[in-house]
Amino acid sequence: MEIKKIMVIGAGQMGSGIAQVCATAGYEVILNDLKVEFVERGLGTIQKNLARQVSKERITQEKLDDILNHLTASADLQDASNVDLVIEAAVENMDIKAKIFAQLDEIAPAHAILASNTSSLPITEIAAVTKRPEKVIGMHFMNPVPVMKLVEIIRGLATADEVYQEIESITKKIGKVPVEVNDFPGFVANRILLPMINEAVYALYEGVATKEAIDEVMKLGMNHPMGPLTLADFIGLDTCLYIMETLQEGLGDDKYRPCPLLRKYVKAGWLGKKTGRGFYVYE
The missing domain is CATH 3.40.50.720 (NAD(P)-binding Rossmann-like Domain)
Structure with missing residues (x-):
C-alpha cells in the first residue's frame, strides 16, 4: 500500500x-x-x-x-x-x-x-x-x-x-x-526526561537553588541546550504533570510522584510559555 x-x-x-x-x-x-x-x-x-x-x-x-x-x-x-x-x-x-x-x-x-x-x-x-x-x-x-x-x-x-x-x-x-x-508508560523519551524535569521542580520547591541556577547547572554542567525548568515551560506544565501522573499510575512507583509545586502552578493556570507564565514570565 x-x-x-x-x-x-x-x-x-x-x-x-x-x-x-x-x-x-x-x-x-x-x-x-x-x-x-x-x-x-x-x-x-x-x-x-x-x-x-x-x-x-x-x-x-x-x-x-x-x-x-x-x-x-x-x-x-x-x-x-x-x-x-x-x-x-x-x-x-x-x-x-x-x-x-x-x-x-x-x-x-x-x-x-x-x-x-x-x-x-x-x-x-x-x-x-x-x-x-x-x-x-x-x-x-x-x-x-x-x-x-x-x-x-x-x-x-x-x-x-x-x-x-x-x-x-x-x-x-x-x-x-x-x-x-515498546509500549510502556512514557516510552523512552518521557520516561527519562520527565522525572528529570520533576526532580528540577523539587530542587526549586525545596530551595536548593533558584530557577536560573538550576537551569544554568544543567546547561553548563550537562551540556543541555536549555535548562529543565525552561524546557518544562516550553512543553507546558499541564502536559508535564499529566505525563508524570501517567508514569506513576502505569508503573506504580512513588519515584514518579509529581512535585506539589508543579501541581500548584497548573492549578494557578501558570502552564508555561503558552499562557505567558510558568516558572518564567513571557511577554
Missing part, C-alpha cells in the same frame, strides 16, 4: 509541525481541528516557519508555495474518509484520544493506518477502541517537529509488522530518524 494522503488531527504546535514536514516531503496533507480558526492559526504558523526558511535562503519561494499547495484545511473528521494515514496530535488525554480513534475507525478507509503522536499513553489501550488494532501505532514526534530528528515508533500489542515497516519508511521519507520502542 502506498501512502499518498495524510490527515493530521490537531493544529497546535505539534500538529502543525507534523503537517509541515509531511507536506514538505510531498504528501497531500489535511490539517484538521475542531474549529476552522484553530486550523487557520496552525496554517499561519506553518507559513511563518517557511517564510523564515526563505529569508535564510534554505528554501525558495517556489518551494514554499508548493508546500502550502499540499495542505488543506479541515474542521470535519469526515474528511478522513479518503486518507491512507491519520496522525492524531490532539491533547494528551486518554478519553479524548479514545473518542477520536473510535470515530476514525468508523470513518477512515479499511486500509488506513491510524497513528497517535501521544507522548506517554499506551498504544494498546488506544487501539482497543477500534476494530483494526493491527493498524494502530504510535508516532511520537519531538518538539519543535520541523527541527528535531527523532520519532519514537511504538508498537501496540496487536500492531502488524507491515504497518510498523510502512510507518518506519514514511518517517525516513519526511526526513526523520525512526527508533522502535
Whole structure:
C-alpha cells in the first residue's frame, strides 16, 4: 500500500509541525481541528516557519508555495474518509484520544493506518477502541517537529509488522530518524526526561537553588541546550504533570510522584510559555 494522503488531527504546535514536514516531503496533507480558526492559526504558523526558511535562503519561494499547495484545511473528521494515514496530535488525554480513534475507525478507509503522536499513553489501550488494532501505532514526534530528528515508533500489542515497516519508511521519507520502542508508560523519551524535569521542580520547591541556577547547572554542567525548568515551560506544565501522573499510575512507583509545586502552578493556570507564565514570565 502506498501512502499518498495524510490527515493530521490537531493544529497546535505539534500538529502543525507534523503537517509541515509531511507536506514538505510531498504528501497531500489535511490539517484538521475542531474549529476552522484553530486550523487557520496552525496554517499561519506553518507559513511563518517557511517564510523564515526563505529569508535564510534554505528554501525558495517556489518551494514554499508548493508546500502550502499540499495542505488543506479541515474542521470535519469526515474528511478522513479518503486518507491512507491519520496522525492524531490532539491533547494528551486518554478519553479524548479514545473518542477520536473510535470515530476514525468508523470513518477512515479499511486500509488506513491510524497513528497517535501521544507522548506517554499506551498504544494498546488506544487501539482497543477500534476494530483494526493491527493498524494502530504510535508516532511520537519531538518538539519543535520541523527541527528535531527523532520519532519514537511504538508498537501496540496487536500492531502488524507491515504497518510498523510502512510507518518506519514514511518517517525516513519526511526526513526523520525512526527508533522502535515498546509500549510502556512514557516510552523512552518521557520516561527519562520527565522525572528529570520533576526532580528540577523539587530542587526549586525545596530551595536548593533558584530557577536560573538550576537551569544554568544543567546547561553548563550537562551540556543541555536549555535548562529543565525552561524546557518544562516550553512543553507546558499541564502536559508535564499529566505525563508524570501517567508514569506513576502505569508503573506504580512513588519515584514518579509529581512535585506539589508543579501541581500548584497548573492549578494557578501558570502552564508555561503558552499562557505567558510558568516558572518564567513571557511577554
